[in-house]
Amino acid sequence: MIKKKLLVCLGIGEHIEKTKQVFYSALNEGQWRDEMMLLTLKDQDDNKLKWFKDRNILISQQERINHESDFFSILLTKFYLFTKEFKKWNKILYLDSDVIIRGNLNHICQLEGDIYFASEGKDRTLEWDFKKPKTIKIEYDLSKAGFNAGVFWLDTKIIKKTSFKELMDLTKRFSDDIKIISADQGILNLYFYDRWTPFPEKSVIQSSRRNVDLYLEETIYHFAGGTNPWEDKAPDHLRKIWEKNNMEAQINMATKTI
16 A cells, blocks of 8 residues: 655764654654654664654665765665655655754645755756766756755655666766765756756755745755754754754654654
8 A cells, every 4th residue: 555655864873863853843843744764774773773663763774875985875875765665655755864844844745746856046056066067068957056955855656666776877977076965966966857846935945045044934944054953053043943852852752653
C-alpha cells in the first residue's frame, strides 16, 4: 500500500542530534501528522538512533557513497531519496538539519507539481555551484537561476528505476568541477535542469538570498548562508527559537510520536 506523505531529514555524525529540533518543530509548528524519517548512514552509532526509534521516527541507513572528500560524500547521501525505497510514499518533504519550521506545512503539502525547490533568485545563478564551469557550459546555460537543495517537495512519481544511477553518473562526470559545499546541489541542479518549480512566496526563506532577520512570515527558514541557527552569530531571535525547540525536543517530545 502506498502511503501519503513522508518528511525526511538528513543527519550524519554530530548532525544527527541537530535533526531532533527539525522533527520537533515539524510536529508542533508545522502540524505534520504523517510519517517522519531520519536519513543517515549504516556506520552510525546505534546509541544515537535510540531517540528516533523511541518516537517511531523511521530510520533509513544507507551505504556511504565513496568520495575523497568526506563532506562531499555526506551530501551525496541525499540521492538515496531518488531510489525505489522511497516510492512507498506519494509525496516527500526533504529538510536539511539547519532548518527551523515556523508555520503550518499544509499549504506546502497541497502543491501538485513534480518537484519544488527554493530559488536562489537572480543574484545567484547556476554557475555559483561550480568552481570550473567551462566544461559544463557546453551543455547547460549556467546564467539561469539555480535552486538550493536544502529544502524540497517532490512527487515520487518522478523517481525512476534509473534515477539514482543517473545522479551518480552526473556526479562521476562533474564532481571535479563542483564546489565541495555544493556537491548534492550542483548535481541536482543539472539533473532537474528546466524541470523544477520554485516554492510559492511565504513558503521557504533562505539566509543566503535575503536577510532572514527581516522576513518572519515564511513557513520554513533555511540557514543556507554559512551561519547555522545554533551558532552565536545567527540572528538572536532565531537562535533562541532553535534553542527552545531543541531543548523541548529533548525533554518534552513524547515517545511514540507517530
